[in-house]
Amino acid sequence: MKFLFDLFPVILFFIAYKFSDIYTATLVVIGATFFQVIYSKLVHKRVDKLLIFNAVLISVLGGTTLWLHDANFIKWKPSILYWLLSCALLFFQFFKRKNLVKNLMGKQIQLTEKTWYQINITSALFFGVLGALNLYVAFNFSESTWVNFKLFGITGLIMCYAIFIGVLASRANRK
Missing domain, CATH: 1.10.132 (Topoisomerase I; Chain A, domain 4)
Structure with missing residues (x-):
């Protein structure tokens, strides 16, 4: 089950890309990753360090992708x-x-x-x-x-x- 939870943002990224574009998919993956962090905190009362690091990384590189409209960052x-x-x-x-x-x-x-x-x-x-x-x-x-x-x-x-x-x-x- 954890494996699916870990894949959740990537799956949503894939789906969003197929229905729209890389920029929409990037926005979706940022949101999905933040959802994971909040869910982990609420349900498990802790957030894995790798998940926090991933959330920061996706926010910085995904945010840069959206800001500069350059998919290379993501x-x-x-x-x-x-x-x-x-x-x-x-x-x-x-x-x-x-x-x-x-x-x-x-x-x-x-x-x-x-x-x-x-x-x-x-x-x-x-x-x-x-x-x-x-x-x-x-x-x-x-x-x-x-x-x-x-x-x-x-x-x-x-x-x-x-x-x-x-x-x-x-x-x-x-x-």
Whole structure:
């Protein structure tokens, strides 16, 4: 259910784009993201830090897109988010000696430190590549193709990656 909640703004962005244009879709995604923040605060009594960061990022880049009437800013948003996530995973691993993936998932699954390290580094690389791939599609294909990729391509890649991590964790637990 959380997965659908996380996808809610992207789905609305996609629908708004298909019925209107990139600027309407940008306005819709800003509103949907703020709805997520308010809903989380009211229902869960807390707002995830990544959601807050995403809301700020979508407000700044989406707002700039609307203000300057330049879709390039909104196209950069996923890449910046993924690259900052990648950097955070690496920074905390190497400079703070904290594994963020383990901190997020460590209560659900028990793995060796080596496996947590592998998953953390692999996740950092995955998000780094995903950010680059987003820009490649955004600036080498049509706007419509990028919007489709944003919903279906990125979501599909993240789901495949989650399955890969599940298999990696499963194999590590069998050893």
